[in-house]
Amino acid sequence: MNPRPASGQFSSGDDGIAKGDVLLKVDNVSLAFGGVKAITDISFDIRKGEIRAIIGPNGAGKTSMLNVINGFYTPQYGTITFRGHERRAMKPHHAVRQGIARTFQNVALFKGMTTLENIMAGRSVHMGRNIFWQMLWHGPALAEEIEHREKVEEIIDFLEIEHIRRTPVGKLPYGLQKRVELGRALAMEPSLLLLDEPMAGMNLEEKEDMSRFIIDVNQQRGTTIALIEHDMGVVMDLSDRVVVLDYGKKIADGTPDEVKSDRAVIDAYLGVAH
Amino acid sequence: MAQAATALDTFPKYLLLNAGRFGSRAAMRHKDYGIWQSWTWQEQLDEIRALAIGLQELGLQAGDKIAVVGANRPRLYWAFTAAQSLGAVPVPIYGDAVAEEMAYVLDHAGVRFAVVQDQEQVDKLQSFREQIPALTDIVYDEPRGLRDYAPDGLHAFADVQAAGRAAIARQPGRACQWKAGVEAGSGDDVSIMLYTSGTTGRSKGVMIKAAAAVQAAVDTAAFDGLSEKDSVLAYLPLAWVGDHYLNYAQGYVSGFCMNCPESQQTVQQDMREIGPTFYFAPPRVFEGLLTTVTIRMEDAGRIKKWIFRHFTEIARRYGEAILEKRPVPLSGRLSYALGEVLLYGPLKNVLGMSNIRVAYTAGEAIGADLFSFFRSLGINLKQLYGQTEAFLYVTVQKDGQVRADAVGPAAPNVDIRIAESGEVLFRSPGMFSGYFKEEEKTAETMTPDGYVKTGDAGFFDADGQLRIIDRAKDVGRLSDGSLFAPKYIENMLKFFPNIKEAVAFGDGRDHCAAFLNIDLTAVGNWAERHNIAYASYQELAGHPRVYEIIAANVDETNRRLAAEPMMAGAQIKRFIILHKELDADDGELTRTQKVRRSFVAERYSDLIEALYDGSTERFVSTEVTFEDGRKGRISATVKVADARVHPGKVERAREAAE
Secondary structure, eight states, X not given: XXXXXXXXXXXXXXXXXXXXXXXXXXXXXXXXXXXXEEEEEEEEEEETTOEEEEEOSTTSXXXXXXXXXXXXXXXXXXXXXXXXXXXXXXXXXXXXXXXXXXXXXXXXXXXXSBHHHHHHHHHGGGOOOOXXXXXXXXXXXXXXXXXXXXXXXXXXXXXXXXXXXTSBGGGSOHHHHXXXXXXXXXXXXXXXXXXXXXXXXXXXXXXXHHHHHHHHHHHHHOOEEEEEOSOHHHHHHHOSEEEEEETTEEEEXXXXXXXXXXXXXXXXXXXXXX | OHXXXXXXXXXXXHHHHHHHHSTTSEEEEEEETTEEEEEEHHHHHHHHHHHHHHHHHHTOOXXXXXXXXXXXXXXXXXXXXXXXXXXXXXXXXXXXXXXXHHHHHHHHHTEEEEEESSHHHHHHHHHTGGGOTTXXXXXXXXXXXXXXXXXXXXXXXXXXXXXXXXXXHHSTTHHHHHHXXXXXXXXXXXXXXXXXXXXXXSOOEEEEEHHHHHHHHHHHHHHXXXXXXXXXXXXXXXXXXXXXXXXXXXXXXXXXXXXXXXXXXXXXXXHHHHOOSEXXXXXXXXXXXXXXXXXXXXXXXXXXXXXXXXXXXHIIIIIHHHHTTOOOOHHXXXXXXXXXXXXXXXXXXXXXXXXXXXXXEXXXXXXXXXXXHHHHTTOOEEEEXXXXXXXXXXXXXXXXXXXXXXXXXXXXXXXXXXXXTSEEEEEOTTOOOEETTOHHHHHHHBXXXXXXXXXXXXXXXXXXXXXXXXXXXXXXXXXXXXXXXXXXXXXXXXXXXXXXXXXXXXTTSSSEEEEXXXXXXXXXXXXXXXXXXXXXXXXXXXXXXXXXXHHHXXXXXXXXXXXXXXXXXXXXXXXXXXXXXXXXXXXXXXXXXXXXXXXXXXXXHHHHHHHHXXXXXXXXXXXXXXXXXXXXXXXXXXXXXXXXXXXXXXXXXXXHHO
């Protein structure tokens, strides 16, 4: 009778890649806007099942890197290999179909829509019925809607946002909006989740909550996560490996401990006497 | 009532009865994944049986103590009945208690098993496991986050039930054996052990015997005519006698449906969806509701504002009379009927109170205006007075004989006596059988002829309703001999929407003085309207204009005190708005949000000194505990303000004592 499913039933996209193998590989990527070099010759990889942090001082090219990964920018040089397939130019919605979802540095939700509707919007990539069936509503489209709603309710339960299910997100405090945005990204059931400063502007308690959700997503659902974050405490605690950028170049790559003691990283963050 | 005729003396026996007589009626609902999931009495019986036999497989035996920790969840309620069906004793514990408090209770009760809600509770229990040697097994409801925990002594609720079902399938007769065990259960067994909230020192384990618990519930269910057609929203703390009595005990004897909210934050929405017929809330909740309604009306358009003002006035004039079926002029009835369509009906619907037949409030005094507001909407809100030792009810108001300043005559089959000291004594069917492992304290609490001392001072008024003044030991005297009843004064202060909490001092002093907490919702809203910027509670509390509005409230309080001969001597001369909110995490309030007066007095002794030595401000630095258990400090320079004292007819101690 009890309909509660075993936890973690809502899954990450199955991509047939074993845990620990390379999921996404960036090779010698360079990106320039006119004469401004945002990213210069960067290579690194993201392995299945890990939490990978991208850090660096302001203007280091972190968000540009994320935009390259999810196809928003096309790099002038270099290749990106996702799930073993090399690609150069693509559109963001292709990235979504391939299993890459993201959240934004400045919350990018539909402000007038409720939490539920926002997260349902994240399911649209999985909705198969065409406009004819959608208009007919009863029948297959309704069945599909119910199936998606169940997934969304699991996410709402997972993120503990039951109380704001029917609240327009524009009315919510910032910390909760961030959580809803994470919910929408999860609704896509991505195999790679990109988080752009998930803790920006949050207080300590909200940061702790968000950290717990990120760890739970990673452990229970096996979702691979790449995140940009400025709070070093959070980065060092959460991530398995860290890549450090400065002025568009990669200056370090390794475990949090390795990165922490790297001379170049310390110089980049604290400045160095010239 | 039909129920009263069936002489059953334990709750598991009622479970069997209800599965027979109301088999297909809903016994339990829980909103999960956005949908109300429900279980009929028959299904509830299956769930409980599977759990009980599963626990038996783990080694639970009659007489074992089993802790239940968490929010209102069907599975936790089933754990109560499952334990009782095996002769084990459930011990519910406040889910938000800090680890040390919890460790003390668990160790004192000697619990062997614990059924908990989630990872948070598992973590808490495991953090002090060596302090509770008796604890062998923990069963958790929600598996989230517990995947990588060491499995020894840790079981998923579903697994325990599965083990129980497997045992039933494997051994024919196992289910019958369990049923026979239930039928053989004795009303003399302890049904539940409820730990008191600890207003005065350490919590004590109040033991209630099954027959007493059932009898008390049968009496009050008959008093309010509760039946299987009623429903309640089970949102009160699981470990509190009120929840166990009103929802669990009354639910079992009358067969009504308990609805568990989705989460603590959704209670208001869930209530609206369920529309319970029986409702209990402490005055604080009603106050919060009224504040929300008032604030939202301030933001409404002009027409809506007019409708609200006009029809609340109509309701104030005729509402209570109509509710109590007293004569009302036809024009009044017509206006009220129109108001029902335009205001009262929609408002009750939003509050989830459309279907309420009986509602109670208790625990603290309730303001007359507040009380009348809800009654005038047509909600049959009444007061009761009770305590854990009585298994709740001591007095209860009858329909139509309801007042804000009294708590009603004795509940059915309860005897009440006022001691010479003014203390209220009672003897009741649901009366406790003693404090667990504390015979001395039990003896102290009982009179030789079997009455229980409530510790509250009170008297019966001309109507035959009991009026509670204060805790008996808190009632004191000023140095000039006038009566000083701190709680009475504090309650008067707290009836102002701007004042959330008050602590009065004065016993043995020259005059009365008070600490105040402002209500952040009400005062914050006021500040917004008056363009007063503030960053924190502390800043707003210290604002000179906030002091002004609070001083006006204190002045009004003094005026009202002056009008009462017994209390006129103890008007507030000086007050302080505290720099932080009193908090249960800092030990200043109990878990049921009552002020721990002596603790507060000790903690802020500097400020008390400032109240009496004439200083105008004082620097304080206070340690605070955050929700995650870490500590920090808040420091501030707190202003001491003077209040005007009104002339009144002051009677001296001699009269007051009578």
